[in-house]
Amino acid sequence: MGPERSRGAALVAALCAVAVLFLGGCGTEAAGGSDDATATGAIPWTTTEPFKVTAAQLADDQRTLTLTAQVPDGKNPCVRALKAARTAAEHNTVWVQITFSSPSGDKRSGCTGERTVSTRIRLPEPLDNQKLVVDDDTQFTADGAKLPALRLCGELGCDPPATGCTSASYDQALIAADAPMHTYRDAEHCDGKWLVLDFSWRTGPVCGDTTASPAGCASRLGDRWFFRAKPAGWAPIAESAAGGCAAIQRAEPAFPTSLCAGLSPLSTSLHPSYPPASSSASPTRG
Template identity: 35%
Template sequence: MRRLAIALLCLAALVSCARPGTVPTPGDAPPGDAATEWTTYQADVTAVRLSDDPRSLVLTVALLADADGCSRNPRVTYLVEENNHIYANVVQDSRLSGVVGACPTHTPGEVTLTTPGPIAGRLVVLNQEPWKRDGGQYRRCDPTFGCDPMPADHCDPAWISVAVRGMDVSRHSVGTPEGCDGRWLVMTVPFDPVPCGAEPRPGCDASVTVRRYFLRWAGEHGWSTIAGSTEAGCGRVHSAEPAFPRRLCADLPKP
């Protein structure tokens, strides 16, 4: 009887220690090992095209690559239709993305996005980036000009604003073109148009420093600054770019 009681006590102890999901299996790694835990990450979308199904689009995505465990299960999550827009997140799972150097490259993959009804010409927002239909495929909307075509006129105020935002000036600064022919641009830009704030502070000097900038059209990147000056006329631009046309700056007063 004594031996039977001891055996029953041992069996009870074994049963109480066994919990679902904690039984180790061959190859299991210690808990908390970042290289063995699959985590969800964003999968960048590089292209969007139509499919044979009017309710679906085929997304080309950049998947982590170079080792087993870099990427699996690319998919669409959080699919919402609202205000003639389709919003979705595109993700992948990885257990090596947190390991430095484990997944140094990307490989293209495909994910299908399917909505309950026809997609038609609706704007598609993937990972917070809008895409607009352009013929048989979609194009990513420009971060500056949105989904509308960029102005063909390089002297358009929109292009001027982009150039000023790339300068080391106040976010309140606005460029004033003095000469522009689509290839060359000269304009004045105040360093800070409101140095004393919207309501001038007592004792603040409200004088504004203004410089003249000379720029060259750089293609899809917009305007590129050649030189800056506080002098009259063409200033020092010809020492940096002799081809800058004098007709655009020779008669300009000191800024």
């Protein structure tokens, strides 16, 4: 090896040594450019909300609330600074927000489980007959509740529609059947105590997409559910796309023949217009 090549090799070795100090080794990515760099950093604690709020109790003073919620859990501490705060009060409703700090957003924290916790808040004035909304969407009310526990309201609010042959009641039935969002009701057969509900939802390319075929945009999937009236609303009994009464009366012999005898088999792949001519003009969910 000549003098020039020797000096060149020494220079490369020196530069590589300097790079080791800054990058952790020659030929590797700069710090912060790989998952390994992130994995060795400190686990951050961030402010967040509970997975869900499950219960609320109102003390005799009508002002002290005890709220129960589900939060992260693991071998190491996963929750700190748990607190509830009133954020607004208007339109006969009190809003309360539960927050806490947790490292659960980082998988290295090990906070992959759940546990139940409670926190307390004292309102500046009695709750009385006002509704309580916790974390934006969980509603409670003292109306019809067995105090001190407040009544947890459902998806249709604290005053759901009475069970019957009405559009609002059919919306409750769709929720009970876990129908997809943006569902259209196609047909209802109802006598106030029993209900057959046919519904469909769109599938295929997005309408308005110039590359989509009209048939694809209009294609639908359908389903049929049978319900029994309960105090809390329509309760699903069975699901069947078959025509007639055989399927439902195997599941519930008391289901009236008058509501199912004329049912035609339900196609699970529909391609007329969307929404169907017999349905509402707009989706009934979402």
